[in-house]
Amino acid sequence: MNLILLGPPGAGKGTQAKRLEQAHGLVQLATGDMLRAETASGSGLGRRIKAVMDSGALVSDEIVIEVIETRIAGSDAKNGVILDGFPRTIPQAEALDAMLARHELKLDRVILMEVDEAALIDRLAGRFSCRSCGASYHERYNRPKQGGRCDVCGAFEFVYRPDDKPEAVARRFAVYREQTAPILPYYEAKGILSRIDGMAEIDEVTRQIEAVIAR
Numbered sequence: 001m002n003l004i005l006l007g008p009p010g011a012g013k014g015t016q017a018k019r020l021e022q023a024h025g026l027v028q029l030a031t032g033d034m035l036r037a038e039t040a041s042g043s044g045l046g047r048r049i050k051a052v053m054d055s056g057a058l059v060s061d062e063i064v065i066e067v068i069e070t071r072i073a074g075s076d077a078k079n080g081v082i083l084d085g086f087p088r089t090i091p092q093a094e095a096l097d098a099m100l101a102r103h104e105l106k107l108d109r110v111i112l113m114e115v116d117e118a119a120l121i122d123r124l125a126g127r128f129s130c131r132s133c134g135a136s137y138h139e140r141y142n143r144p145k146q147g148g149r150c151d152v153c154g155a156f157e158f159v160y161r162p163d164d165k166p167e168a169v170a171r172r173f174a175v176y177r178e179q180t181a182p183i184l185p186y187y188e189a190k191g192i193l194s195r196i197d198g199m200a201e202i203d204e205v206t207r208q209i210e211a212v213i214a215r
Protein backbone atom coordinates (compact mmCIF):
# COMPACT_ATOMS: atom_id res chain seq x y z
CA MET A 1 0.00 0.00 0.00
CA ASN A 2 1.35 3.43 -1.00
CA LEU A 3 -0.24 6.54 0.51
CA ILE A 4 0.17 10.29 0.42
CA LEU A 5 -0.73 12.32 3.52
CA LEU A 6 -1.54 15.82 2.32
CA GLY A 7 -2.35 18.90 4.32
CA PRO A 8 -1.15 22.33 5.37
CA PRO A 9 1.76 22.89 7.79
CA GLY A 10 0.80 21.48 11.20
CA ALA A 11 -2.14 19.41 9.90
CA GLY A 12 -0.77 16.34 11.69
CA LYS A 13 0.83 14.50 8.75
CA GLY A 14 3.96 13.52 10.67
CA THR A 15 2.02 12.48 13.79
CA GLN A 16 -0.26 10.19 11.78
CA ALA A 17 2.50 8.87 9.49
CA LYS A 18 4.41 7.55 12.53
CA ARG A 19 1.27 5.72 13.70
CA LEU A 20 0.67 4.21 10.24
CA GLU A 21 4.29 3.06 10.09
CA GLN A 22 3.87 1.13 13.31
CA ALA A 23 0.39 -0.24 12.53
CA HIS A 24 1.00 -1.34 8.93
CA GLY A 25 4.75 -1.85 8.54
CA LEU A 26 4.92 0.97 6.00
CA VAL A 27 7.88 3.32 5.64
CA GLN A 28 7.37 7.04 6.25
CA LEU A 29 9.09 9.14 3.59
CA ALA A 30 9.03 12.67 4.98
CA THR A 31 10.83 15.14 2.73
CA GLY A 32 11.01 17.71 5.56
CA ASP A 33 12.86 15.19 7.78
CA MET A 34 15.18 14.16 4.94
CA LEU A 35 16.03 17.78 4.17
CA ARG A 36 16.61 18.53 7.89
CA ALA A 37 19.03 15.55 7.98
CA GLU A 38 20.95 17.12 5.09
CA THR A 39 21.09 20.48 6.90
CA ALA A 40 22.37 18.73 10.04
CA SER A 41 25.24 17.23 8.03
CA GLY A 42 26.68 20.75 7.67
CA SER A 43 27.38 20.27 3.94
CA GLY A 44 27.33 23.27 1.55
CA LEU A 45 24.08 21.96 0.09
CA GLY A 46 22.71 21.56 3.63
CA ARG A 47 23.48 25.21 4.46
CA ARG A 48 21.68 26.41 1.32
CA ILE A 49 18.67 24.18 2.08
CA LYS A 50 18.53 25.42 5.69
CA ALA A 51 18.27 29.06 4.60
CA VAL A 52 15.32 28.22 2.34
CA MET A 53 13.54 26.05 4.95
CA ASP A 54 13.98 28.54 7.80
CA SER A 55 12.32 31.22 5.65
CA GLY A 56 9.27 29.02 5.02
CA ALA A 57 9.81 28.75 1.24
CA LEU A 58 10.00 25.51 -0.75
CA VAL A 59 13.27 23.80 -1.63
CA SER A 60 13.68 23.29 -5.40
CA ASP A 61 11.66 20.54 -7.09
CA GLU A 62 14.86 19.09 -8.53
CA ILE A 63 16.46 18.45 -5.10
CA VAL A 64 13.32 17.05 -3.49
CA ILE A 65 12.47 14.74 -6.40
CA GLU A 66 15.99 13.30 -6.34
CA VAL A 67 15.77 12.70 -2.57
CA ILE A 68 12.45 10.83 -2.92
CA GLU A 69 13.50 8.79 -5.95
CA THR A 70 16.54 7.45 -4.06
CA ARG A 71 14.30 6.29 -1.20
CA ILE A 72 11.52 4.81 -3.34
CA ALA A 73 14.12 2.72 -5.14
CA GLY A 74 15.36 1.35 -1.77
CA SER A 75 14.47 -2.12 -0.55
CA ASP A 76 12.74 -0.83 2.63
CA ALA A 77 10.07 0.85 0.47
CA LYS A 78 8.93 -2.41 -1.10
CA ASN A 79 6.23 -3.09 1.55
CA GLY A 80 4.69 0.31 0.94
CA VAL A 81 5.31 3.95 1.79
CA ILE A 82 3.58 6.91 3.39
CA LEU A 83 4.60 10.07 1.59
CA ASP A 84 4.55 12.94 4.11
CA GLY A 85 5.25 16.41 2.67
CA PHE A 86 5.66 15.21 -0.90
CA PRO A 87 4.46 16.08 -3.49
CA ARG A 88 3.99 19.81 -2.86
CA THR A 89 3.85 21.17 -6.41
CA ILE A 90 2.38 20.01 -9.71
CA PRO A 91 5.84 19.16 -11.16
CA GLN A 92 6.51 17.02 -8.05
CA ALA A 93 3.17 15.21 -8.48
CA GLU A 94 3.99 14.48 -12.12
CA ALA A 95 7.50 13.33 -11.23
CA LEU A 96 6.04 11.01 -8.59
CA ASP A 97 3.76 9.36 -11.15
CA ALA A 98 6.72 8.81 -13.47
CA MET A 99 8.94 7.33 -10.74
CA LEU A 100 6.20 5.03 -9.43
CA ALA A 101 5.68 3.75 -12.99
CA ARG A 102 9.45 3.18 -13.38
CA HIS A 103 9.49 1.09 -10.19
CA GLU A 104 6.19 -0.68 -11.05
CA LEU A 105 4.47 0.76 -7.99
CA LYS A 106 0.95 2.12 -7.60
CA LEU A 107 -0.44 5.01 -5.56
CA ASP A 108 -3.44 3.71 -3.59
CA ARG A 109 -4.77 6.76 -1.73
CA VAL A 110 -4.18 10.44 -1.17
CA ILE A 111 -5.55 11.54 2.21
CA LEU A 112 -6.14 15.25 2.71
CA MET A 113 -6.18 16.36 6.36
CA GLU A 114 -8.32 19.51 6.59
CA VAL A 115 -7.61 21.88 9.51
CA ASP A 116 -8.54 25.55 10.14
CA GLU A 117 -5.69 28.05 9.97
CA ALA A 118 -6.25 29.28 13.56
CA ALA A 119 -5.84 25.72 14.87
CA LEU A 120 -2.71 25.24 12.75
CA ILE A 121 -1.08 28.35 14.24
CA ASP A 122 -1.80 27.02 17.73
CA ARG A 123 -0.40 23.58 16.86
CA LEU A 124 2.83 24.91 15.35
CA ALA A 125 3.42 27.36 18.21
CA GLY A 126 3.35 24.50 20.75
CA ARG A 127 5.14 21.82 18.74
CA PHE A 128 8.41 20.17 19.74
CA SER A 129 10.09 17.03 18.39
CA CYS A 130 12.40 14.30 19.60
CA ARG A 131 15.96 15.21 18.64
CA SER A 132 16.78 11.57 18.04
CA CYS A 133 13.83 10.06 16.06
CA GLY A 134 11.84 13.17 15.08
CA ALA A 135 8.58 12.10 16.78
CA SER A 136 6.33 15.14 17.04
CA TYR A 137 4.73 16.37 20.30
CA HIS A 138 2.71 19.35 21.49
CA GLU A 139 2.96 21.28 24.76
CA ARG A 140 -0.78 20.82 25.42
CA TYR A 141 -2.32 18.32 22.97
CA ASN A 142 0.31 15.61 22.76
CA ARG A 143 2.85 15.46 25.57
CA PRO A 144 5.22 12.48 25.96
CA LYS A 145 3.54 9.94 28.27
CA GLN A 146 6.54 9.57 30.61
CA GLY A 147 7.60 13.11 31.46
CA GLY A 148 10.53 14.22 29.34
CA ARG A 149 11.09 10.88 27.58
CA CYS A 150 10.22 10.21 23.90
CA ASP A 151 7.40 7.63 23.61
CA VAL A 152 8.86 6.24 20.37
CA CYS A 153 12.62 5.89 20.99
CA GLY A 154 13.11 6.72 24.70
CA ALA A 155 15.44 9.68 24.09
CA PHE A 156 15.40 12.66 26.47
CA GLU A 157 16.26 15.60 24.19
CA PHE A 158 13.68 17.65 22.29
CA VAL A 159 13.95 20.49 19.79
CA TYR A 160 11.77 23.33 18.45
CA ARG A 161 11.81 24.03 14.68
CA PRO A 162 13.14 27.41 13.46
CA ASP A 163 10.41 27.49 10.78
CA ASP A 164 7.69 27.38 13.47
CA LYS A 165 8.40 31.07 14.25
CA PRO A 166 5.42 33.28 13.27
CA GLU A 167 7.01 34.96 10.17
CA ALA A 168 8.04 31.61 8.67
CA VAL A 169 4.65 30.05 9.52
CA ALA A 170 2.86 32.86 7.62
CA ARG A 171 5.07 32.22 4.58
CA ARG A 172 4.48 28.43 4.78
CA PHE A 173 0.70 28.95 4.76
CA ALA A 174 0.97 31.25 1.71
CA VAL A 175 3.18 28.72 -0.07
CA TYR A 176 0.68 25.95 0.72
CA ARG A 177 -2.22 27.96 -0.72
CA GLU A 178 -0.31 29.03 -3.84
CA GLN A 179 1.78 25.97 -4.73
CA THR A 180 0.46 22.90 -2.92
CA ALA A 181 -3.35 23.30 -2.90
CA PRO A 182 -3.36 23.25 -6.75
CA ILE A 183 -2.35 19.57 -6.67
CA LEU A 184 -5.68 18.59 -5.05
CA PRO A 185 -7.64 18.66 -8.36
CA TYR A 186 -4.84 16.54 -9.89
CA TYR A 187 -5.63 13.70 -7.45
CA GLU A 188 -9.37 14.37 -7.40
CA ALA A 189 -9.40 13.78 -11.16
CA LYS A 190 -7.73 10.40 -10.60
CA GLY A 191 -10.47 9.47 -8.09
CA ILE A 192 -8.04 8.66 -5.27
CA LEU A 193 -8.40 11.74 -3.01
CA SER A 194 -10.13 11.32 0.38
CA ARG A 195 -10.77 14.25 2.73
CA ILE A 196 -10.75 13.76 6.48
CA ASP A 197 -11.46 16.07 9.43
CA GLY A 198 -8.00 16.91 10.74
CA MET A 199 -9.54 19.15 13.43
CA ALA A 200 -10.54 16.08 15.45
CA GLU A 201 -8.37 14.83 18.31
CA ILE A 202 -5.38 12.70 17.36
CA ASP A 203 -6.91 9.21 17.99
CA GLU A 204 -10.04 10.15 16.07
CA VAL A 205 -7.95 11.32 13.09
CA THR A 206 -6.18 7.95 13.16
CA ARG A 207 -9.57 6.19 13.12
CA GLN A 208 -10.67 8.22 10.10
CA ILE A 209 -7.47 7.38 8.21
CA GLU A 210 -7.83 3.68 9.04
CA ALA A 211 -11.41 3.79 7.73
CA VAL A 212 -10.20 5.28 4.43
CA ILE A 213 -7.47 2.63 4.11
CA ALA A 214 -9.92 -0.19 4.87
CA ARG A 215 -12.31 0.87 2.10
Ligand code: AP5
Binding pocket: 007, 008, 009, 010, 011, 012, 013, 014, 015, 016, 031, 032, 033, 035, 052, 053, 054, 056, 057, 058, 059, 060, 061, 064, 084, 085, 086, 087, 088, 092, 123, 124, 126, 127, 128, 136, 137, 138, 139, 141, 142, 163, 172, 198, 199, 200, 201, 202, 205
Ligand atom coordinates in the same frame (compact mmCIF):
# COMPACT_ATOMS: atom_id res chain seq x y z
P1 AP5 B 1 7.77 19.70 6.53
O1 AP5 B 1 8.67 19.22 7.58
O2 AP5 B 1 7.15 18.72 5.60
O3 AP5 B 1 6.65 20.61 7.22
P2 AP5 B 1 5.10 20.85 6.92
O4 AP5 B 1 4.51 20.21 5.73
O5 AP5 B 1 5.00 22.33 6.99
O6 AP5 B 1 4.40 20.09 7.97
P3 AP5 B 1 4.77 20.02 9.46
O7 AP5 B 1 5.87 19.04 9.70
O8 AP5 B 1 5.00 21.42 10.00
O9 AP5 B 1 3.39 19.55 10.11
P4 AP5 B 1 2.67 18.13 10.14
O10 AP5 B 1 1.49 18.18 9.25
O11 AP5 B 1 3.63 17.00 9.96
O12 AP5 B 1 2.14 18.19 11.63
P5 AP5 B 1 2.64 17.43 12.96
O13 AP5 B 1 2.23 16.01 12.91
O14 AP5 B 1 4.06 17.74 13.24
O15 AP5 B 1 8.52 20.77 5.61
C1 AP5 B 1 9.33 21.77 6.17
C2 AP5 B 1 10.02 22.52 5.05
O16 AP5 B 1 10.86 21.62 4.28
C3 AP5 B 1 9.12 23.19 4.01
O17 AP5 B 1 8.63 24.45 4.45
C4 AP5 B 1 10.08 23.28 2.82
O18 AP5 B 1 10.99 24.32 2.98
C5 AP5 B 1 10.84 21.96 2.89
N1 AP5 B 1 10.17 20.89 2.14
C6 AP5 B 1 9.65 19.73 2.67
N2 AP5 B 1 9.11 18.98 1.70
C7 AP5 B 1 9.27 19.68 0.53
C8 AP5 B 1 8.88 19.45 -0.81
N3 AP5 B 1 8.20 18.33 -1.15
N4 AP5 B 1 9.19 20.37 -1.74
C9 AP5 B 1 9.88 21.49 -1.42
N5 AP5 B 1 10.27 21.79 -0.15
C10 AP5 B 1 9.96 20.89 0.82
O19 AP5 B 1 1.68 18.18 14.02
C11 AP5 B 1 1.88 19.55 14.34
C12 AP5 B 1 1.64 19.75 15.85
O20 AP5 B 1 0.25 19.52 16.15
C13 AP5 B 1 2.42 18.79 16.74
O21 AP5 B 1 2.76 19.46 17.91
C14 AP5 B 1 1.40 17.65 17.04
O22 AP5 B 1 1.67 17.03 18.28
C15 AP5 B 1 0.08 18.43 17.06
N6 AP5 B 1 -1.04 17.66 16.54
C16 AP5 B 1 -1.03 16.75 15.52
N7 AP5 B 1 -2.30 16.29 15.29
C17 AP5 B 1 -3.10 16.95 16.19
C18 AP5 B 1 -4.51 16.91 16.43
N8 AP5 B 1 -5.34 16.12 15.73
N9 AP5 B 1 -5.00 17.71 17.42
C19 AP5 B 1 -4.17 18.53 18.16
N10 AP5 B 1 -2.82 18.60 17.96
C20 AP5 B 1 -2.30 17.81 16.97
